[in-house]
Amino acid sequence: MSLIVREGEFLCLVGPSGCGKTTLLRLVAGLIKPTSGEIFLDGRKIEGPDRDRGFVFQEYALFPWLTVKKNIEFGLEISSIERTKREAIAQKYIDLVELRGFEDRFPKELSGGMKQRVGIARAFANDPKLLLMDEPFGSLDAQTRNLMQGELLRIWEKEHKTVLFVTHSVDEAVYLADRVVVLSARPAKVKEVVKVGLARPRVRTSPEANRIRDMILKSLGAEIERAMK
Amino acid sequence: MAGFKIEKTLGVGVFLLVWEITARSKLLFHLGIIQMEKLAFPPTLSSVGEAFYLDLLNGTMVLSIGYSMIHLLIGLTGAVLLGIPLGILIGWSKRAECIIDPVVQILRPIPPLAWIPIAIIMLGLTHQAAGSIIFIGAFFPIVVNSYSGVRGTDLRLVEVAKTFGAKDMQILTRVVLPYATPMVTAGIRISLGVGWMCVVAAEMFGVSKYGLGWMVPYYSSIFMYNYVFAYMLTLGLIGYMMDTLFRRFESWKLRWRETI
Amino acid sequence: MKKIKLILPIIVLALLFAGVGCVEKPAEIKEVRVGYQPTTHQVAEFIAMEKGWFKQETGIPFTDKVFIGGAPEMEAMMAGELDIAYVGVAPAINAIAKGLEAKIVASANNEGSALVMRTDFNYSGPRDLVGKKIATLPMPSVQDTVLRVWLLDNGIKPEDVDIKFMSGADMLASLSSGAIDGFIWAEPGPTQAEMTGIGRIVVNSSEMWLHPCCLLIVSDKLIKENPDVVEKIVKVHVKAMDYIDTNREEAINITAQKLKISPEILRKSFESGRTKYNPDPKLIETGTRRFADDLLELGVLTKPVNVSDLFDFTFYEKVKK
Numbered sequence: 001m002s003l004i005v006r007e008g009e010f011l012c013l014v015g016p017s018g019c020g021k022t023t024l025l026r027l028v029a030g031l032i033k034p035t036s037g038e039i040f041l042d043g044r045k046i047e048g049p050d051r052d053r054g055f056v057f058q059e060y061a062l063f064p065w066l067t068v069k070k071n072i073e074f075g076l077e078i079s080s081i082e083r084t085k086r087e088a089i090a091q092k093y094i095d096l097v098e099l100r101g102f103e104d105r106f107p108k109e110l111s112g113g114m115k116q117r118v119g120i121a122r123a124f125a126n127d128p129k130l131l132l133m134d135e136p137f138g139s140l141d142a143q144t145r146n147l148m149q150g151e152l153l154r155i156w157e158k159e160h161k162t163v164l165f166v167t168h169s170v171d172e173a174v175y176l177a178d179r180v181v182v183l184s185a186r187p188a189k190v191k192e193v194v195k196v197g198l199a200r201p202r203v204r205t206s207p208e209a210n211r212i213r214d215m216i217l218k219s220l221g222a223e224i225e226r227a228m229k
Numbered sequence: 230m231a232g233f234k235i236e237k238t239l240g241v242g243v244f245l246l247v248w249e250i251t252a253r254s255k256l257l258f259h260l261g262i263i264q265m266e267k268l269a270f271p272p273t274l275s276s277v278g279e280a281f282y283l284d285l286l287n288g289t290m291v292l293s294i295g296y297s298m299i300h301l302l303i304g305l306t307g308a309v310l311l312g313i314p315l316g317i318l319i320g321w322s323k324r325a326e327c328i329i330d331p332v333v334q335i336l337r338p339i340p341p342l343a344w345i346p347i348a349i350i351m352l353g354l355t356h357q358a359a360g361s362i363i364f365i366g367a368f369f370p371i372v373v374n375s376y377s378g379v380r381g382t383d384l385r386l387v388e389v390a391k392t393f394g395a396k397d398m399q400i401l402t403r404v405v406l407p408y409a410t411p412m413v414t415a416g417i418r419i420s421l422g423v424g425w426m427c428v429v430a431a432e433m434f435g436v437s438k439y440g441l442g443w444m445v446p447y448y449s450s451i452f453m454y455n456y457v458f459a460y461m462l463t464l465g466l467i468g469y470m471m472d473t474l475f476r477r478f479e480s481w482k483l484r485w486r487e488t489i
Numbered sequence: 490m491k492k493i494k495l496i497l498p499i500i501v502l503a504l505l506f507a508g509v510g511c512v513e514k515p516a517e518i519k520e521v522r523v524g525y526q527p528t529t530h531q532v533a534e535f536i537a538m539e540k541g542w543f544k545q546e547t548g549i550p551f552t553d554k555v556f557i558g559g560a561p562e563m564e565a566m567m568a569g570e571l572d573i574a575y576v577g578v579a580p581a582i583n584a585i586a587k588g589l590e591a592k593i594v595a596s597a598n599n600e601g602s603a604l605v606m607r608t609d610f611n612y613s614g615p616r617d618l619v620g621k622k623i624a625t626l627p628m629p630s631v632q633d634t635v636l637r638v639w640l641l642d643n644g645i646k647p648e649d650v651d652i653k654f655m656s657g658a659d660m661l662a663s664l665s666s667g668a669i670d671g672f673i674w675a676e677p678g679p680t681q682a683e684m685t686g687i688g689r690i691v692v693n694s695s696e697m698w699l700h701p702c703c704l705l706i707v708s709d710k711l712i713k714e715n716p717d718v719v720e721k722i723v724k725v726h727v728k729a730m731d732y733i734d735t736n737r738e739e740a741i742n743i744t745a746q747k748l749k750i751s752p753e754i755l756r757k758s759f760e761s762g763r764t765k766y767n768p769d770p771k772l773i774e775t776g777t778r779r780f781a782d783d784l785l786e787l788g789v790l791t792k793p794v795n796v797s798d799l800f801d802f803t804f805y806e807k808v809k810k
Contacts, residue, residue: 050392054393063407074390265567265588265589450563450627
């Protein structure tokens with residue numbers, strides 16, 4: 001498979017279950033090594049995980065022994081950024097994800113949506129070149145999910161990071177992405193790349209959105225059938 | 230257990246009542262369990278109380294508690310300082326595990342008491358010898374728990390750290406160790422209990438004139454069972470208090486933990 | 490129906506207690522169990538057992554059991570494991586005072602212990618023991634009691650000496666390894682220490698005071714139910730005590746076998762004259778009274794004891810006639 005991601009764009013990956021969307025993301029992150037082929041970021045080959053590629057997990061993966069503030073500061077501490085600067089950055093992102101007042105809470109005290117906000121803030125705070133998000137809202141209920149999508153866009157628009165976003169939900173992809181990549185059934189290939197040229201904030205049920213969604217669903221539907229055979 | 234105050238007092242009350250009746254009626258002698266009628270076994274509650282009171286007054290009790298605590302401290306400190314790093318090492322490095330773990334597994338089942346002659350020959354009849362027996366008892370739970378804590382680290386969290394650019398050492402100190410802390414702390418609490426139980430065995434070979442463990446066989450050989458029970462009770466109470474205090478400290482330190 | 494329900498448990502209880510009573514009913518004794526310690530103080534026991542005199546005289550098999558000291562020996566007797574015991578006067582007084590139903594019927598030896606220090610220890614008097622590690626048999630023992638009172642008499646608090654409890658065998662090992670500075674124990678220990686070069690005898694226990702040491706005690710049960718057997722036991726004991734003097738070489742050989750110690754050491758031990766043998770219990774009554782006072786002073790006894798009640802002189806008197 002071959003794919004090019006443009007800087008500053010929000011790219012969504014959709015595909016049938018088990019096709020390897022998450023695997024692809026983890027390859028880009030450097031958490032697993034490819035059996036063949038190479039991945040480049042800004043011209044440099046990816047050899048392993050590093051701070052230029054941030055990751056947001058579906059299960060939040062917050063450090064339970066650290067407070068919200070300390071979780072967000074984690075990457076900054078790894079990079080040895082000195083304290084005052086660190087705290088300022090962390091505070092900025094706490095405000096950005098609207099968790100002011102929860103700085104000293106532990107993850108166990110937060111709801112699912114709040115935890116994911118911390119996860120996002122944590123990844124953003126470290127200022128990576130590329131942000132990889134693996135179905136980050138998959139564990140949330142529908143309402144929170146919609147809310148979080150809006151939140152994510154709000155944050156993203158401030159900094160326009162390059163985002164690679166994996167999801168099961170076509171609705172979500174259409175709402176969020178600049179382009180949607182439809183992956184085929186296993187072994188995954190790029191079946192189709194759909195451009196979503198709609199201005200943000202988007203109306204989920206607008207006719208254009210519906211049209212694009214139907215198109216993707218059709219494409220995806222065929223793949224799901226193939227995967228089931 | 231909160232509440233149930235009536236049940237709690239009833240349980241203890243009945244136990245004490247049965248005890249006193251058994252003591253005063255010489256029941257054990259009549260049942261043929263004790264051979265000598267005049268032997269004060271079991272001792273009456275009042276005589277146990279008296280023994281308690283007298284040895285508190287003359288300072289023996291406090292001194293004994295002090296010596297036992299010192300022995301426990303010697304043993305526990307050694308176990309923590311040696312056991313935690315060792316447990317972490319064999320949890321972190323497969324190579325280290327293969328080299329060290331077989332030895333640990335062979336030594337672990339040997340009861341601390343069996344080490345007493347070796348302790349004497351190497352350390353003489355000293356407080357260190359007593360502490361060393363407690364060390365043996367306390368060492369293995371700490372190693373095992375530290376190892377488990379490290380091994381059980383949620384790999385996802387390790388991955389998270391990697392995506393922030395963390396390297397091996399940082400992963401160890403910032404993810405693995407904090408993650409392992411609950412297990413390590415539990416290991417220390419278990420070691421505290423085991424070590425305290427070793428106190429009697431360790432002090433029995435007379436490294437000092439006092440020490441709760443020394444008092445039990447001493448008073449036994451002069452057939453003053455009221456003192457024997459008073460000291461056994463003290464051993465139990467102090468062990469219980471230490472465990473409770475440690476648990477309190479544990480739940481404060483680990484207050485970030487999800488409770489079931 | 491109700492009456493049966495009441496009667497049944499009563500019958501069961503009655504049977505239970507009758508059964509308990511049945512266990513205690515004497516008839517003939519199947520065997521006599523003897524306790525002893527591995528020192529030359531109890532040579533009489535070794536001779537009597539080895540030569541089978543107990544069995545010959547009473548027609549009952551005797552079995553003996555070794556104890557490292559008087560304390561564990563008395564614990565065993567208190568639990569009903571022994572019928573007669575060769576034991577030190579201090580543990581005997583303590584046990585009987587605390588409930589052991591037994592009587593002293595004869596003496597086994599007097600004195601016979603010594604304070605032994607490391608060969609390189611510069612001993613000039615009891616003051617030198619302050620702060621040093623001295624081993625004795627666990628409390629209460631004759632040696633421990635004699636040592637403590639001797640220290641007190643010399644103006645030294647026993648707490649100021651680091652007194653350690655251990656068995657005699659451990660004392661020898663500890664002295665030679667330097668884990669202790671000295672010990673006080675019964676013969677042949679001190680002689681053995683000197684002859685093997687690990688220690689030097691500095692004070693004989695007889696110099697501390699002329700004290701009774703080991704004696705023969707017999708359970709009240711045996712006295713009450715089989716007084717004829719007890720009389721025969723005392724008779725054999727007196728005979729064995731005489732034998733120590735009249736057949737010295739044989740006594741040495743029997744002891745050598747029993748204790749697994751070389752005859753040379755035992756010969757030297759006997760020659761030192763440290764241990765005195767006289768079976769007459771009357772002679773040790775005063776010394777026993779003094780021990781009782783000492784044990785009270787040391788806190789081993791909690792109230793005074795009527796020492797005459799500890800003795801039964803009748804058997805020795807009958808035998809001597």
